[in-house]
Amino acid sequence: MKAIAGIALIALSLTLAACGKTDAGNSTAASPVDAVAAPAGTNWSSTVTATPDGNFVMGNPQAKVKLLEFASYTCSHCRDFAAEASDEIRKIVDTGKMSYELRNFVRDPIDISTSLLARCGGKDLFYPLSDQFFANQNAMFEKAQALGDAQYQQLMSAPPAQRFGQLADAIGLIDFAKQRGIAEDQAKQCLADTAAAEKLAKGVETASSEYKIEGTPTFILNGTVLENTANWATLQSKLKQAGL
Structure with a gap:
């Protein structure tokens, strides 16, 4: 896949094949993991570290x-x-036994626009914004569908530095982010960052190659892909088997 050229121009689809997996499977339980207290005055779920690769x-x-x-x-x-x-993941993270990392696996231009905004406030806003963008998904889809094919294609024909900003504005994402701590100028700057958009698209290529990802969500536990795991009940069972 080529980055912006390939992923930014795909047709708008709200039921892409890359979304959805099945659930099943068991494994041998590991020894219980000991809790680790967070530094005084803090909790682990509010402790977010930026990685060298920008996650x-x-x-x-x-x-x-x-x-x-x-x-x-x-x-x-x-x-x-x-x-x-x-909320359940945060409870486990707060024990100090487990860390959690969400990586954007972008599938379409709306996904890229949302990801750019979620990352725009840095490490302290990424997880709260991610939860709120997920909760806003139905409203976002309704606005996207209301655009119609002609307007959507017009937005996608804009220069790369304008494309995601115009799309985000048209479906209310900039206003949504403004209400949650991202200034309008900051949001527009992030959406115009073609290098960041290219990096998101490249990340999909890298993850697909490294982990053979066939659908989302996909979970990697201590470096191992959890097959047939897409809901909390199944993941929770496998976390317990890992000693949590």
Whole structure:
């Protein structure tokens, strides 16, 4: 896949094949993992560290269990998982036993626009914004569908530095971000960052090659892809088997 040329011009689709997986499977339980207290006056779920490659890890950086999720803001299964599991994941992260990292697996131009905005406020806003963008998914889709094909194609024909900003403005994402701590000028600057958009698209290519990702959400537990895992009940069972 070529970055902007390939991913930014794909047709608008709200039911892409890359969203959705099945659930099943068991594994042998590991020994219980010991809790680790957060530094005084803090908690682990509010401790977010930026990684060298520009992603954000929530929790104890030295946690024995490391959970990585690849998710898309335009995936309904990812939305449902976030609604069901975000609070539960934070509770586990707060024990210091597990860290959690959400990586954007962008699938379409709306996903790129949303990802650019979610990352715009840096590490402290990334996770709160991600939860709120997932919760806003249905309203976002309604506005996107109301555009119609002609207006959408017109937006997609804009120069790369204007494309995602115009799309985000048209479907209310800039106003949504403004109400949640991202200044309008800052939002527009982030949406015009073609290098960041290219990096998101490249990340999909890299993740697909490294982990053979076939759908979202996909979970990586201590470096191993969790097959047939897409909902909280299944993931929770596998976390317990990992000693949590």
